[in-house]
Amino acid sequence: MxxxxxxxxxxxxxxxxxxxxxxxxxxxxxxxxxxxxxxxYRRVSLKSDQIYPLVRSIQKNPRIGPSIRHLWVEWEGGHDSDEGAGIEIDELLKTLGTSESDESLDEWKAALRFGCADAWLVVLVLSVEFVKSMDMNASYSGYFFPMLGQIIKGNAFGSKPPLQHLEIASVWTDDMKTHYMANDLLPFFSLPAMREFNGGGICEFEDDNSEEPVVTVSGPGTSKITTINIGGHHSNNGCKGMADFIHSCANLEIFDYQHDNKAIWGEIYLDIRPLLFYRALYSHRHSLRELRLNNQGEDESIGFDEGNDGRWNGFGSLAEFHQLRELQIPFCTLLQFGTTNQPRVSLVEILPSSLEYLNLSYCDDENFDLVIKNLSALLARREQFPNIKKLEVKPLFVERIQGVLGEFRVPASTQQRFAPIGMICRELGIDFGFNMHGTHRLL
CATH class of the missing domain: 1.20.1280 (Monooxygenase)
Structure with missing residues (x-):
C-alpha cells in the first residue's frame, strides 16, 4: 500500500x-x-456550554491553545456549566499569574467555581496566545469585557497580556433588545496588532460631556486599526459620534456607521448627531478612504431626543479629505440641511477631487430638484472631479413589486426625473443608477 x-x-x-x-x-x-x-483547532466555533470543556482540553494538551487562530463564540446570559462547578482553581490561578489571595478578583473566581461560561471565557482568551480573529455574540457578558479591560491595563494577572496577535475583532448581537456599551469595547483599540473592528448593537451614553472623547489606555491616536465597521444589519446608537473609537486610531481608512434611534430598548431613544461624527473624522482627513455614514440606518427623527437641540445636526466640508474615494451618506446630511428645508452648501463646494463613488441616500421626492441641480453642477465640473466613476441615488420612497415577495423597484416617475442625469453620465463614461439596499419606505 x-x-x-x-x-x-x-x-x-x-x-x-x-x-x-x-x-x-x-x-x-x-x-x-x-x-x-x-x-x-485552527478555527474554533463555540457555544456557551463548550467554553469550559475547551479550556479543560487546553490545560491537558498545551498544543491546542497556540493552534487556535480564529475563535467564534456565542452564548446566552446566565448559562453555566455544571462541569466547572467545584473545580480546583488554585493551580489555574498560578498559571494565569494571580493567586488565591487576590481579593480584587474574588467575584470572578467565585464565578469560575460556579461554572459561569462568561467567567471561563476570560481563561480561554488568556490561553489562545496566537489568535488572530475573534467573532463574539456575547451581549450578556458580565465578566469578560470588564475583565478584558483590567487585563490590558495591567490591573489583573501577572502573565503577559493576551490577544497580542489579534487583528480582527467582531462584537455583535442579533437581539434588538440587548446592547454593548462602547466604553467596554475600547480595550480592543489598545491591542498592538488590531487592524479591523466590527460591531453591532453598540451604544454610547450621555453620562458625560458629549463633545469630550474618552481616551483609551494607550492614549489617543495610537491604535493601528484602519477599519471601523459599525454597520451591517445590527442596530447602533452613537450619541457622541463614536468619537472614542475614532480618536483612538492613528490612520483610519474605512468608517461605516449605521444608526438606530433605539439606544436602550424601552428606555433611551436618541437621534443621530452627524456633526459629532464629522468632528471626530476630521482628524483623519489625511487617511480616510471610505465613509459610509447612516446610508442604511434610521434617518427620521423620533422626537424623543430632548438633548439634541439642533447643535449636532449639521455636518462639514469633506473637501480636505484628499484620500476619500467612496462616500455614502444621506443627501440632507451632506448638504447640511439641519433643521431647515434648504441646503447650506453645494456638492461642488464640499466634495474632494479624489472621490470615485458617491451615493446620495434618502433622497425625498420633494428634494429631487435640489439633487438633480447639484449632480448637474458636479458633472459640469469634470476637471475638478476627474476621478468620479459611479454615482448613485437612493430614493427615500420605493414601490413594492406585486406578486414578488421582498422585491422593490424605483417608481417610473423617479426614473424619468433623473433620466437627464443618466444621459450626461453615459456621455462622460460614469456609471449612474439607483440604490435600494437597506432601509426604505414604501409609496
Missing amino acids: TVLNNDIFLLISEHIYDQQDKTRLLLVCRDWYSLFLPKV
Whole structure:
C-alpha cells in the first residue's frame, strides 16, 4: 500500500468542513493526531456550554491553545456549566499569574467555581496566545469585557497580556433588545496588532460631556486599526459620534456607521448627531478612504431626543479629505440641511477631487430638484472631479413589486426625473443608477 505524503493529507483535509469530522481525524492514530491537531483547532466555533470543556482540553494538551487562530463564540446570559462547578482553581490561578489571595478578583473566581461560561471565557482568551480573529455574540457578558479591560491595563494577572496577535475583532448581537456599551469595547483599540473592528448593537451614553472623547489606555491616536465597521444589519446608537473609537486610531481608512434611534430598548431613544461624527473624522482627513455614514440606518427623527437641540445636526466640508474615494451618506446630511428645508452648501463646494463613488441616500421626492441641480453642477465640473466613476441615488420612497415577495423597484416617475442625469453620465463614461439596499419606505 502506497503511503501518501503528509502534504497530500493536509490538502485533502481542506475539503472537510464539519468540525466533528475534523475532530474524528485525531482519533485515527497518533501520527494523524500530531499532523491534524493544529489544523483541527485552527478555527474554533463555540457555544456557551463548550467554553469550559475547551479550556479543560487546553490545560491537558498545551498544543491546542497556540493552534487556535480564529475563535467564534456565542452564548446566552446566565448559562453555566455544571462541569466547572467545584473545580480546583488554585493551580489555574498560578498559571494565569494571580493567586488565591487576590481579593480584587474574588467575584470572578467565585464565578469560575460556579461554572459561569462568561467567567471561563476570560481563561480561554488568556490561553489562545496566537489568535488572530475573534467573532463574539456575547451581549450578556458580565465578566469578560470588564475583565478584558483590567487585563490590558495591567490591573489583573501577572502573565503577559493576551490577544497580542489579534487583528480582527467582531462584537455583535442579533437581539434588538440587548446592547454593548462602547466604553467596554475600547480595550480592543489598545491591542498592538488590531487592524479591523466590527460591531453591532453598540451604544454610547450621555453620562458625560458629549463633545469630550474618552481616551483609551494607550492614549489617543495610537491604535493601528484602519477599519471601523459599525454597520451591517445590527442596530447602533452613537450619541457622541463614536468619537472614542475614532480618536483612538492613528490612520483610519474605512468608517461605516449605521444608526438606530433605539439606544436602550424601552428606555433611551436618541437621534443621530452627524456633526459629532464629522468632528471626530476630521482628524483623519489625511487617511480616510471610505465613509459610509447612516446610508442604511434610521434617518427620521423620533422626537424623543430632548438633548439634541439642533447643535449636532449639521455636518462639514469633506473637501480636505484628499484620500476619500467612496462616500455614502444621506443627501440632507451632506448638504447640511439641519433643521431647515434648504441646503447650506453645494456638492461642488464640499466634495474632494479624489472621490470615485458617491451615493446620495434618502433622497425625498420633494428634494429631487435640489439633487438633480447639484449632480448637474458636479458633472459640469469634470476637471475638478476627474476621478468620479459611479454615482448613485437612493430614493427615500420605493414601490413594492406585486406578486414578488421582498422585491422593490424605483417608481417610473423617479426614473424619468433623473433620466437627464443618466444621459450626461453615459456621455462622460460614469456609471449612474439607483440604490435600494437597506432601509426604505414604501409609496
